Amino acid sequence: MKEINDFLLNLYTTGIKDRYRTEIMFPNLKNGIVTALDLYSIIMIPENELCLKYSTNPKYPDAQRIISEFESKKRKSIKVKISDLAKEISKARIVIDKVSIGCEECKGSGEVTFEYEDKKGEIHDIEGDCPICNGEGEVVLKSNFARVKLDSKRSGRDKTYFINIEGLNFHPFQIYKLFMVGLTKGCDFIEIFYSKEDSQRTMSYFGNIKVLTNLINV
Numbered sequence: 001m002k003e004i005n006d007f008l009l010n011l012y013t014t015g016i017k018d019r020y021r022t023e024i025m026f027p028n029l030k031n032g033i034v035t036a037l038d039l040y041s042i043i044m045i046p047e048n049e050l051c052l053k054y055s056t057n058p059k060y061p062d063a064q065r066i067i068s069e070f071e072s073k074k075r076k077s078i079k080v081k082i083s084d085l086a087k088e089i090s091k092a093r094i095v096i097d098k099v100s101i102g103c104e105e106c107k108g109s110g111e112v113t114f115e116y117e118d119k120k121g122e123i124h125d126i127e128g129d130c131p132i133c134n135g136e137g138e139v140v141l142k143s144n145f146a147r148v149k150l151d152s153k154r155s156g157r158d159k160t161y162f163i164n165i166e167g168l169n170f171h172p173f174q175i176y177k178l179f180m181v182g183l184t185k186g187c188d189f190i191e192i193f194y195s196k197e198d199s200q201r202t203m204s205y206f207g208n209i210k211v212l213t214n215l216i217n218v
């Protein structure tokens with residue numbers, strides 16, 4: 001549905017009249033790609049995947065260069081569940097994706113008994129640490145998905161709220177927008193690419209749609 005892509009473009013425009021930068025109030029067409037951006041994010045959608053017609057403003061920021069620069073860096077990625085984002089955005093609850101359960105092997109005791117047959121054929125019972133839980137008595141389950149948590153930091157009288165995803169801190173509204181893209185595209189999770197060489201930016205891909213999201217400093 002191409003109409004959804006037009007909707008997403010307009011989700012990323014500033015919506016605020018900036019008398020110095022009126023050009024970024026509207027999406028911009030360049031080289032067959034339509035871009036929308038604000039101070040924190042950039043979205044790029046191929047022209048042929050959109051319904052509306054967009055014009056070209058020569059004063060428009062060179063967002064394609066910013067994207068290409070970031071894409072040229074060595075990157076890692078984390079996957080974030082749409083459902084986890086939904087929970088944190090609505091602050092319904094904090095998701096803890098690391099849970100401990102009692103070890104079934106040793107029934108939580110941390111110890112197991114095993115048999116050793118000596119050279120004469122005699123059987124000896126030996127007690128030792130459970131090899132499944134390393135003697136802890138419980139097993140830590142680790143999810144393949146990143147931990148998402150609404151967090152805040154106070155500095156003087158100001159309190160900044162942000163969404164922390166495995167140490168990457170996002171402006172809640174920017175995560176809301178990324179979430180909306182993933183949701184409308186029917187994704188179960190969003191893969192977020194980040195780079196140690198550029199600790200300010202992240203990127204995600206939805207088919208031919210590219211979204212760059214800046215991190216915030218807290």
Ligand SMILES: [Zn+2]
Nearest residue numbers: 103106130133
């Ligand atoms: Zn055990």
